Amino acid sequence: MSKVRGDPLRVALAHPTRAALVSSLNGTAEMSTVQLQESTGVTRYHLYHHLQQLEKAGVVENHRTQGRARWWRLTGPVEIPDDDASAAPTADLSVLPDEIAELIRAGADTHWVAVPGSARDAIAAKKLVEAAAAEWGLDLDLPFTFTPSGLLLVGQPRKRS
Numbered sequence: 001m002s003k004v005r006g007d008p009l010r011v012a013l014a015h016p017t018r019a020a021l022v023s024s025l026n027g028t029a030e031m032s033t034v035q036l037q038e039s040t041g042v043t044r045y046h047l048y049h050h051l052q053q054l055e056k057a058g059v060v061e062n063h064r065t066q067g068r069a070r071w072w073r074l075t076g077p078v079e080i081p082d083d084d085a086s087a088a089p090t091a092d093l094s095v096l097p098d099e100i101a102e103l104i105r106a107g108a109d110t111h112w113v114a115v116p117g118s119a120r121d122a123i124a125a126k127k128l129v130e131a132a133a134a135e136w137g138l139d140l141d142l143p144f145t146f147t148p149s150g151l152l153l154v155g156q157p158r159k160r161s
Helices: 008-013 016-026 033-040 044-056 098-105 119-136
Strands: 060-066 069-074 108-114 150-157
Touching: 008 016, 008 044, 016 033, 016 044, 016 060, 016 069, 033 044, 033 069, 044 060, 098 108, 098 150
Parallel strands: none
Antiparallel strands: 060 069, 108 150
């Protein structure tokens, strides 16, 4: 099965913690790791994980200016997409596999099932999809760090009479 790749900035900002980090940094020149941890309320381990993802996407950078403290800043202006997690995603159909795009164009019945916001729920949803893929003998090939925010269910188009 082919992978659907997205805009790296959108992918980086898809997680609410990363979006919160960028929002915190948007209003200031720089913040220390401790300040960012206080603003998001996540553990230090999770904070560094999310900062590394943002750094890899080129959104933030860190530098040391005082002792061992790490200071973070945005690499440039960042507009956070205003997505409603409960709404169906709007996307350019050309990024979908051809067979899915054709089903949607033909009037397929689609349903968006939002995954509740906790990491535990996202991991459970990913395991559910992986178990279904294994049951049907499908090669899913999801990245280790992929956590779904929802599931898009696509049914066959209804026959028109």
